[in-house]
Amino acid sequence: MTRTWLVTGVSSGFGRLLAEQLLARGDRVAGTVRRPDAVADLRAAHGDAFSVHQLDLTDTGRIRGVVDDAAAALGRLDVVVSNAGYGLFGAAEELSDDQVTHQLDTNLLGSIQLVRAALPHLRAAGGGRVLQVSSSAGQAAWPGSSLYNATKWGIEGFCEAVAAEVAPFGIGVTIVEPGGARTGFGPTGLRFAEPLAAYDGTPAAASRAFRDGGPPGVIGDPARMVAAMIASVDRSPAPLRLVLGSDAWTAMTAALEARLDSVRGQRATAGATDG
Structure with missing residues (x-):
């Protein structure tokens, strides 16, 4: 089945690979993209099957117009992949307001x-x-x-609520939870705070290792x-979460179990505040 996809951030990483695999299968x-020249080769190879739209997600006033233009270029939208983003690392105190x-x-x-x-077009x-690309860090x-x-x-949290809102319209929402991946996300997709000496040797300082390409x-x-x-789009109903990588599974299950344990022990004290 041929589908029409809108994918943000197709110049590198998961976005680029998504575009390549989707176009290859027809x-x-x-x-x-922020720079159209970054995908000139894909445009030349695939012609009208690949339309390029310039967008910086921080320019929120342009997003709806770009989505409308993409739908017009393809005639419809079947799948929307919210992929563009980057990682910012450093202790909260180290980060600048900007x-x-x-x-x-x-x-x-x-x-x-x-x-x-995108939702009006899918309806x-x-x-x-x-498909919302998140992370095990979600x-x-x-x-x-x-x-x-x-x-x-x-x-x-936004996607979980939206999934319930749009289910009556036949729209499925999947949160993609990748672990570590060998993509251009690091180090080019990473940004860092200016380190403060006070955090040297603390747990927060471990994130500084990503400046050098991250852990092996x-x-x-x-x-x-x-x-x-791509395969998840054929699953019905849509999986709410798609965990990718054994490291993601390990980190997520450990975090969820610890969170649940911390709440379970408060059943009696929670009920003490009932009127």
Whole structure:
């Protein structure tokens, strides 16, 4: 079945691989980039099957118009993949105000507005899918990634609620939870706070290692992860979460079990506040 896809951030990483795999199998793709020349080769190779739209997610006022243009270029939208984003690392105190704002604007507000802009097109098509690329950091928090965690936890809460809102229209929502992957996300997709000496030797300082390319032994195969994302669109009902990577599964289950344990022990004290 040929589908039409809107994928943000197709110049590198998961977005680029998604565009390549989708176009290779005969689907049509509208891809957003900040620099159109970054995908000139795909445009030349695939012609009208690949439309390119310039967008920076922080420019939220342009998002709805870009989504409308993408739908017009393809005739309809079947699947929308909210993929664009980046990682910001450093202790919360180390981050500048501008860094905090830009991270929230890109990963959280931009993603929210993209999904909101896409929903009228999916309803008009009689259904479809939204894939929101999150991270195992959307369920497990680590020192030195507080703002990145904030954006991923935030978008996951948004998507869970939206999934219930749009289910009556035949629209499925899937939160993609990749672990570490050998993509261009690091180090080019990472940004860092200016370190404070006070945090030297603390748990938050461990995130500074990503400046040098991150820890060795990253096990995630990005091509396999992308293939799993594409395959998930054929699953019915849509999986609310798609966990990719044994490291993601381990981190997420440990975090969820610890969170549940901390709540279970408070059943009696919680009830003590009932009127």
